[in-house]
Amino acid sequence: MTEQLHPEQPRMDYVDGNMLAGPLQEVFAVDLTTATGRCASCGQTGPVAALRVYSNAPGVVARCPSCTEVMLRLVRTPDSAWLDLRGSTFLQIPMPAESFTTPGPVAM
Amino acid sequence: MGIVSPGFQGRRRPAEPNLPPGQYLTEDFPVLSAGPTPRVSLTDWEFVLSTETGAESRWSWDEMWALPTETPTVDIHCVTHWSKLGTNWRGVSVDTLLDGVDTAADYALVHSYGGYTTNLPLDDLRDGQAWIVHQYDGADLPAEHGGPARLLVPHLYFWKSAKWVRGIRLGLTDEPGFWETAGYHDYGDPWREQRYQGD
Ligand SMILES: [Zn+2]
Numbered sequence: 001m002t003e004q005l006h007p008e009q010p011r012m013d014y015v016d017g018n019m020l021a022g023p024l025q026e027v028f029a030v031d032l033t034t035a036t037g038r039c040a041s042c043g044q045t046g047p048v049a050a051l052r053v054y055s056n057a058p059g060v061v062a063r064c065p066s067c068t069e070v071m072l073r074l075v076r077t078p079d080s081a082w083l084d085l086r087g088s089t090f091l092q093i094p095m096p097a098e099s100f101t102t103p104g105p106v107a108m
Numbered sequence: 109m110g111i112v113s114p115g116f117q118g119r120r121r122p123a124e125p126n127l128p129p130g131q132y133l134t135e136d137f138p139v140l141s142a143g144p145t146p147r148v149s150l151t152d153w154e155f156v157l158s159t160e161t162g163a164e165s166r167w168s169w170d171e172m173w174a175l176p177t178e179t180p181t182v183d184i185h186c187v188t189h190w191s192k193l194g195t196n197w198r199g200v201s202v203d204t205l206l207d208g209v210d211t212a213a214d215y216a217l218v219h220s221y222g223g224y225t226t227n228l229p230l231d232d233l234r235d236g237q238a239w240i241v242h243q244y245d246g247a248d249l250p251a252e253h254g255g256p257a258r259l260l261v262p263h264l265y266f267w268k269s270a271k272w273v274r275g276i277r278l279g280l281t282d283e284p285g286f287w288e289t290a291g292y293h294d295y296g297d298p299w300r301e302q303r304y305q306g307d
Contacts, residue, residue: 013141013144013145014144054141054142054143056138056139056140056141057140057141057142058140058142058187058188058267058287058292059142059287059290059291059292061142061143063143063144068143068144069223070142070143070223073290075287075290075291075292077291077303077304077305078304080291082290082291084289084290
């Protein structure tokens with residue numbers, strides 16, 4: 001028995017990482033889709049918005065566009081959000097230039 | 109509207125005793141997927157059952173379907189709230205695969221082509237409760253529903269019925285799988301509505 005039982009046309013079964021804006025904004029105060037992430041599996045580095053997101057599932061699963069390994073998972077339960085980022089080495093999040101007041105010398 | 113005359117049953121469904129709490133009935137078969145659909149040629153396909161000692165039993169596609177098959181008709185319940193009643197499958201009972209396997213394991217970790225995993229007590233795979241199925245409704249199981257073969261454990265939420273099943277690893281300790289490490293319940297009994305950890 002050598003024939004492929006299920007020859008099927010390749011199908012877009014995922015959407016791009018921009019879909020993560022809403023679900024992640026619920027957890028974080030910033031829009032993380034503009035962050036840059038590094039895939040822990042293959043080292044590919046790119047914007048979160050470029051991930052492949054499978055959301056027709058019990059949770060949201062974002063995969064590396066290069067190697068398809070899982071980089072981020074987010075499950076929303078009635079009273080919490082479960083975020084798994086072990087597939088991402090880092091998320092580099094654009095922030096406004098740091099403006100803090102240098103503490104002056106401590107008065108003695 | 110919201111006004112119901114006493115005694116008026118209208119189009120309300122009769123209470124469905126086969127529907128667990130929080131579930132609604134669906135006639136179609138929703139496709140849920142956490143990743144790309146793996147493509148496994150039947151010549152490369154194999155199923156591996158390993159025990160806590162590392163002993164392995166392997167079946168090729170042809171060897172698997174030379175085993176006696178059963179045709180369970182079962183209700184399935186997805187944690188995303190849909191249930192489908194009276195689904196028809198053909199497959200090999202996991203009892204048949206476990207027959208003659210020497211193990212003291214209490215737990216099973218099911219793994220799939222594509223990397224998916226799910227865990228359950230070994231007892232829940234025994235006694236006619238679980239099958240490796242390759243046909244649905246009299247036809248080859250479509251890839252989007254887990255073909256060429258998937259696990260079928262209908263008494264637990266359907267995420268336990270791993271699509272594209274590749275093997276079962278038996279162990280002495282419980283090792284949580286893909287959804288079980290992300291907030292979902294370790295056991296997942298739909299009748300006790302065990303959707304999330306703590307339920
Ligand atoms: Zn990668």
